Amino acid sequence: MTHRPDHAPADHPALPRRRTGILVANLGTPDGHDYWSMRRYLNEFLSDRRVIDYPRWKWQPLLQGIILTKRPFTSGKNYRSIWNVEANESPLMTITKAQVAKLRAAADARWGDQVMVDFCMRYGNPSTISVVDRMVKAGCDRIVFLPLYPHYAGATSATANDQLFRALMAQKWQPAVRTCAPYFDRPDYIDALAQSVERALSGRRPQKLVASYHGMPRRYLQEGDPYHCQCQKTTRLLRERLGWPEDAIDTTFQSVFGPEEWLKPYTVEHVADLARRGITDIAVISPAFSADCIETLEEINGEIREAYEHAGGKDFTYIPCLNDDDAHIGVLMNVLGENLAGWAA
Template sequence: MTETATTFPDTVRPSAERVGVLFANLGTPEGTDYRSMRRYLGEFLSDKRVVDLPSWKWQPILQLAVLTRRPFTSGAIYRSIWNETDDESPMMTITRRQVEALRAAAAERFGEDVVVDVCMRYGNPSTSDVLNRLAEAGCTRILFVPLYPHYAGPTWATANDQLFRALMAMKRQPAVRVAPEYYARPSYLDALAASVEEAYARLDHTPDVLIASYHGMPRRYYEEGDPYYEQCLENSRLLAERLGWEPERIHTTFQSVFGREEWLRPYTIEHAADLARQGRTVAVISPAFAADCVETLEEIDKLIRDAYESAGGPRFDYIACLNDSPAHVDALLEVVEENLAGWVAPLNR
């Protein structure tokens, strides 16, 4: 029997090697209709990092109860803040602007051999699609940067999980680095402090309390070793230090409670109402969010504001997330530069 020889090309042209920087955010529904919302919520709430109940127990509840009703209510909430001009959520609009600014800044700092892109943990653009797009663009090394200042299993860890799952499906895997959380970086704290100072400068009074409202998580996650709670407390302490304030001027609270079990306390909505009954003026900032989204624009600036005002509060002011502000872009670029060390050197240094 004659064996057929495998034919190889006489020469192999090496592709130009580039470095990719892949930012990752949570994600967003593609529309406010029932099907879009159900698809997005189904993916999000099926993530074991988000809801870690056994599938046999959680999936019947999710499929038969939660996903029957919640897409309608969530769709109405998203419609109240939807960017109708671009037909997308505000978080998608802001994240796109962030990445456009980071892409321009990276080109100036590193040249054209560094490619910047963004993916979403849930929905589109998916981690797998963008990872493959970077590989096709010649990126043999990729820095992965989750857009969360703090580490938490339901945010940072699940973004990494999805990256690693995408890598498992690739025939030719790029070398990968994952940037660490950045809540304690001086440049991030400077940007956060500057946003407070600029917001206060626009007010005709000085709020009695600055509420630092972080996304919540079940208390059990903290008891099982998740460092998120401690990092949030430290973030607030460092912010007060940056502002030159006494620590008690910043109150750390947690929002977005879901389900029946105990979550990290105090809850923002309850604490804001308590301050209202004391007649104290408040401003609210959201250090855990890199971009304004439904949790800030609808939950804080509408739901929590309403709870505060209904309790008789005299003045409530919301301070926007860092979004695509130059200081935030500079802080994120600093994260990129530090974590690309040894792979690529900045120009003119």
């Protein structure tokens, strides 16, 4: 619905009714698992200076000449093993849509049509730029931006915000924006994690719970990125909420890429070491991921599980991400409610 501003001349263009936008952002996904879809996605992802910060003159020839020639085949195979064939999309896309559908219903019940809820991806589709443009054209002159990362990292939250700001550069009339802070230590988030552990394990406690977080070069920590410390705090708070002893949960890091040292211990090596030490019953949780994706469904429940079992481990339980669990949606709604203060009644 559009209207002409009060006291405006007859030839003034009609404007959409003012609304406040909620824009949820996730990492992204290829459009398909074929070679060219994977290549486009990986090129965008691995060309991001927040992800790989090597000098362009050094990195781009390697990326374009070697990595993007070979990696789309292996990555495509991995995506194919978890692909949602019925919807013809990755699980991350399916889950993000489900999360947003629940958020949209909850927002409508709380704020009515004064709020518009949508989602975008940092890499791939729907792009941040296209969705911001759609929201502005729909009348959103204020936008709350929620990156779906519980923990802050330059390669996740910051690059999502970067892309939001690039999208604003294309707008003649920029909306006001608020970016949501990380929620890694919120009591409601920790409680949602603990509930997922209790539900998946049916009350029993394995010999070891491994909290596996996405990795990053150790150098980033030394340069001031708070991600490592936030991950450690989440593990500690989760253990305290569960009431487990100090040695019950280990913090590890996965998805190592490139030649330099990343945050340690590496999950794939750590679970194998646990098995060699006689730990035959473990569970793995991924608190840094808001939705199950290639890193959890294929890497943890595939490669990492295999490393554990090959080293002699027996019982391996993967605890799914919070996904569209009602407790998780409640956390996100609480975060959005706090950030909408003064913008939506």
